[in-house]
Amino acid sequence: xxxxxxxxxxxxxxxxxxxxxxxxxxxxxxxxxxxxxxxxxxxxxxxxxxxxxxxxxxxxxxxxxxxxxxxxxxxxxxxxxxxxxxxxxxxxxxxxxxxxxxxxxxxxxxxxxxxxxxxxxxxxxxxxxxxxxxxxxxxxxxxxxxxxxxxxxxxxxxxxxxxxxxxxxxxxxxxxxxxxxxxxxxxxxxxxxx
Numbered sequence: 001x002x003x004x005x006x007x008x009x010x011x012x013x014x015x016x017x018x019x020x021x022x023x024x025x026x027x028x029x030x031x032x033x034x035x036x037x038x039x040x041x042x043x044x045x046x047x048x049x050x051x052x053x054x055x056x057x058x059x060x061x062x063x064x065x066x067x068x069x070x071x072x073x074x075x076x077x078x079x080x081x082x083x084x085x086x087x088x089x090x091x092x093x094x095x096x097x098x099x100x101x102x103x104x105x106x107x108x109x110x111x112x113x114x115x116x117x118x119x120x121x122x123x124x125x126x127x128x129x130x131x132x133x134x135x136x137x138x139x140x141x142x143x144x145x146x147x148x149x150x151x152x153x154x155x156x157x158x159x160x161x162x163x164x165x166x167x168x169x170x171x172x173x174x175x176x177x178x179x180x181x182x183x184x185x186x187x188x189x190x191x192x193x194x
Contacts, residue, residue: 028105034061061112
């Protein structure tokens with residue numbers, strides 16, 4: 001999947017939630033999943049996942065068109081009509097959902113408030129402040145090494161790439177050398193922050 005609309009990617013993320021099994025996603029959480037998906041896609045593949053810009057809002061990174069599309073759900077779980085809930089095969093989005101999807105939207109908001117893309121862009125009371133893709137790329141390629149959650153995601157993605165059952169994964173603390181080696185094996189040009 002490359003350079004699709006943000007709305008399409010949002011529907012693909014929502015479609016990965018099993019409503020019958022009690023899985024839910026709110027608009028707040030969806031916005032943060034779009035942020036992480038865009039950031040990691042830029043870092044791993046060198047190009048955006050979707051064609052729209054993210055903005056720095058009070059509650060963290062937001063894709064405004066997608067936000068307005070699901071605004072009527074307020075804080076409730078988003079549901080899609082059956083004809084829109086068709087999920088395409090995409091291991092990258094599967095990994096985003098499996099890793100970040102169980103984290104509550106407010107916790108993801110708190111996490112994004114500690115991260116450079118939002119911190120460098122956000123100004124209290126101002127709207128429509130675009131988070132540049134160049135800043136996302138810089139952060140997810142270099143700055144995330146200071147964030148344990150992001151280090152865990154890279155480990156998770158590595159395991160996912162090698163077809164380890166994602167549901168059976170446990171968090172493993174990696175040494176700097178092991179971490180760098182995994183990045184190299186994945187063919188990533190990411191720098192590890194020391």
